Every structure is written in structure tokens, then in C-alpha cells.
Amino acid sequence: MKSPRFVFSRRAFALSLFSAILLCAAFxxxxxxxQLWDVPIAVDEPSPTxxxxxxxxxxxxxxxxxxxxxxxxxxxxxxxxxxxxxxxRANLPLSLPTAQPYKAAKVVYLTFDDGPDxxxxxxxxxxxxxxxxxxxxxxxxxxxxxxxxxxxxxxxxGQAIGNHTYDHIYKSLYQSPQSxxxxxNHTDELLKSIILxxxxxxxxxxxxxxSFNKGYWELLKQNGYIEVxxxxxxxxxxxxxxxxIESNVLTQMKQTFLQSHAIVLMHDGPGHIxxxxxxxxxxxxxxxxxxxxxxxxxxxxxxx
Numbered sequence: 130m131k132s133p134r135f136v137f138s139r140r141a142f143a144l145s146l147f148s149a150i151l152l153c154a155a156f157x158x159x160x161x162x163x164q165l166w167d168v169p170i171a172v173d174e175p176s177p178t179x180x181x182x183x184x185x186x187x188x189x190x191x192x193x194x195x196x197x198x199x200x201x202x203x204x205x206x207x208x209x210x211x212x213x214x215x216x217x218r219a220n221l222p223l224s225l226p227t228a229q230p231y232k233a234a235k236v237v238y239l240t241f242d243d244g245p246d247x248x249x250x251x252x253x254x255x256x257x258x259x260x261x262x263x264x265x266x267x268x269x270x271x272x273x274x275x276x277x278x279x280x281x282x283x284x285x286x287g288q289a290i291g292n293h294t295y296d297h298i299y300k301s302l303y304q305s306p307q308s309x310x311x312x313x314n315h316t317d318e319l320l321k322s323i324i325l326x327x328x329x330x331x332x333x334x335x336x337x338x339x340s341f342n343k344g345y346w347e348l349l350k351q352n353g354y355i356e357v358x359x360x361x362x363x364x365x366x367x368x369x370x371x372x373x374i375e376s377n378v379l380t381q382m383k384q385t386f387l388q389s390h391a392i393v394l395m396h397d398g399p400g401h402i403x404x405x406x407x408x409x410x411x412x413x414x415x416x417x418x419x420x421x422x423x424x425x426x427x428x429x430x431x432x433x
Contacts, residue, residue, distance in 0.1 A: 187287035189426060191225070191329070202228060206265075206289035207426040208326040212317055213352050223353035225329060228427035232389045235420045237382070238429060239264035239412075240359065242293055242332065243398025245272050245279035252405045253397045254286060260412045262422040264288055266397065267332040267357075270295030270316035277323045284324045289424035291357060292316050292331040299335065306344040309333075310352055330355045330425050357425055358432035359394035360387050363404065366396060371406035378411050382418075390430040391420075 189205040216223055244250045244266055257264055266283055268290060273280055283290055294302055295312040302309055317327040331354045333340055341356075349356055363369075364377040378393055393411075395404050415422075423429070 190326070202426050202428050204231070204263075204423045204428070205426065206263075206287065206424050207329055208290075208324075209329050210326045212321060212327060213314055216353075223351065225353055225355070225427055230390075230430040231423070231428040232430060233421060235388050235418065236390055236423055237415055237420045238390070238392045238423055238425055239395065240267065240291075240332075240357070240392060240425065241265070241395050241397040241404075242267045242334075243269055243272070243297065243396050243401075245276045245283065246398050246401075247276055247279070249397045249399070249401050249405050250276075250279050251282070252402075253408060254282060254288070256405070256408050256412070257288070258286065260409070260416075262412060263424045264422070265291055265330070265357075265425040267291040267293035267330075268316070268320070269293045269297050269398070270312070270319050271297070272398070273316065273319045273323070280320065280323045289330070289426065290320065290324075290328050291425065292320070292328055292354070294331075294334055297334045299340070302334065303340050306342075306348040309345060310348050310354075313352070313354060329353060329427075330357050332357045355427065357392070357429070359392045360432040361391050361393040363393060363395045363407070365401055365404045365407070369403060371403045371410075374403060374407035375410045375414075378407075379414055382415070390432070392425070392429070392432045 187205060189202045189207050191207070191209045191211075211219070211221060213223065215221075239262070241250075241253060241264060245268060250266075253264075266288055268280065268283075280290070292313050293316075294309070295315045296302065302312055313331055320327045331349070333356060336358060337345070337356055346356075361378060361381045363374045365374045369377070374395075382388065382391055395401075395408075397404065412422075
């Protein structure tokens with residue numbers, strides 16, 4: 130008896146080969162789907178607040194709930210764990226607690242604008258650490274995006290951080306009070322994404338004089354920002370060398386009516402290496418004259 134003969138046509142062979150190829154191609158997808166079935170679905174949770182992640186006594190946090198008693202600032206940097214829109218959604222006040230202005234015989238606030246910068250900001254921080262003094266840094270949003278690690282270092286070392294708008298471009302910045310505050314809000318968002326909180330102090334690029342009208346002041350107040358000016362200019366926005374920058378500061382500091390709340394304007398942004406070179410001499414001279422170094426917060430008197 131003859132064995133049965135199987136006939137395998139070309140069409141059947143091609144169909145079988147195509148099916149095998151298709152199965153091999155689909156195998157990784159099938160495996161992935163099986164694995165995915167066992168993975169729990171992630172549920173969005175509220176982002177942590179600073180109070181949950183950092184209990185540093187070197188900073189002052191605004192109360193997170195209505196009725197909470199604020200702690201005394203005692204010269205510490207001021208931060209808020211809520212953005213403006215988050216406070217509004219949670220029905221939390223935007224206004225700041227009233228603080229008694231701090232005045233003493235000789236008080237100085239060193240402030241730096243336009244950073245953080247990868248060359249100048251670390252150098253300034255090294256000097257401040259060596260001299261054991263604190264300062265206030267008004268940061269620009271575009272620089273924050275480029276150098277988040279420097280923002281983390283500023284915060285970790287107990288320096289005060291302020292908002293210096295997003296792009297520092299006058300034409301777009303000063304179109305209206307709304308455009309100005311929008312830049313502040315955007316920069317706050319960047320800062321909170323890095324250090325889990327935001328400052329409530331801000332400084333207008335170029336200063337408020339000539340740029341602000343009544344509408345700016347009203348909107349800043351409504352949003353709970355403190356605009357910080359200065360009363361001592363280092364002159365480092367020009368091409369001044371270190372010796373001239375140091376002389377500018379120390380000469381102006383001789384004005385007795387400023388000595389109780391001298392707010393010194395300097396820059397740590399790109400191109401300000403001469404400021405870095407002048408800083409040790411400025412600090413050492415002010416120390417020798419008996420000045421107390423503080424950071425800007427709600428206790429800081431207005432510049433003028």
C-alpha cells in the first residue's frame with residue numbers, strides 16, 4: 130500500500146511563510162502588552178510642597194493655610210510653596226503678612242541681578258561662603274532654564290532668590306502691567322519646578338522708575354509681589370573695572386541716611402567678571418566698618 134501523497138502548492142507555501150513572518154514581527158508587541166497588563170496605572174498626585182521636602186531653618190516659608198501663624202523671619206530668605214494661580218484656586222490669600230521693618234545702625238543688603246551665570250555665579254557664591262555672608266539674587270527666567278543646578282545651589286546655601294522676570298527684554302516686558310506680571314508668573318513656575326517653591330520678592334529690569342505707572346504697582350500688590358529697588362549702585366552695568374566698582378559702593382555707603390538699609394545693586398550675569406573681582410574688597414571693607422549683612426525679605430525697608 131502506498132503512503133498518502135501530500136500536495137503543497139506554491140500559494141499555500143507563500144501563505145504559510147507570510148503568517149510566520151507576521152507572527153515573529155508581532156511577538157514583541159504581544160509580550161509588551163502582557164507585561165503592561167500587570168503594571169498598575171499611575172495616579173496623579175499633588176506635587177510636594179517645600180514643607181514636605183525641606184525643613185531647613187535657614188529659610189522662611191509663608192503659611193500654607195489661612196489662619197496659620199507665620200514664623201518670625203529673622204533675616205531669612207522668604208519663599209512660598211504656592212504659585213499665584215494655586216493660591217487663587219485654593220482660596221488662599223495673596224497678600225503678605227505684615228512685618229516690622231528691620232533697621233539698625235549699619236545694615237547692608239548685597240543684591241545681584243541677571244543670573245544665574247555658569248562663570249560668575251559660582252565665583253560669587255564661593256566668595257560669600259568664604260566670607261560667611263548672605264546675599265540676594267534676582268534671577269532671569271531664561272537663565273534659570275539654562276542653569277537649574279545653580280538655582281539649586283543658591284537655594285541650598287541659604288541665599289535669597291528673587292524674580293527678575295523671564296526674558297529681561299524691555300520691549301515685550303513693559304507692554305502692559307499684565308505682560309509684566311505674566312513674566313513674573315512664568316519665572317515663578319520655573320523656580321518652583323526646581324526648588325519646589327517660589328519667591329515673593331521681585332525686581333524690575335532697569336528699575337521701576339520710567340517703566341512703571343500706577344497700574345503696575347496696583348497689579349503687583351494684587352498678586353502679592355514685593356518690588357525691590359536699590360539705593361547704592363555699583364556701576365558695574367558699565368565697563369567699570371573692579372577698583373572703580375569697589376570705590377563706587379564704598380563711597381555711596383558714606384551717606385549716613387542709607388546706612389540703616391543700604392541695598393547694593395550688582396550683577397552676576399554674563400560679562401560681569403569685574404564684579405566678582407571687586408566683591409571680596411567690598412565685603413571686607415564693610416565688615417571692617419561694622420556692617421550687618423542681610424537678605425531681602427518682608428522685613429527689608431523700602432530703598433527710598
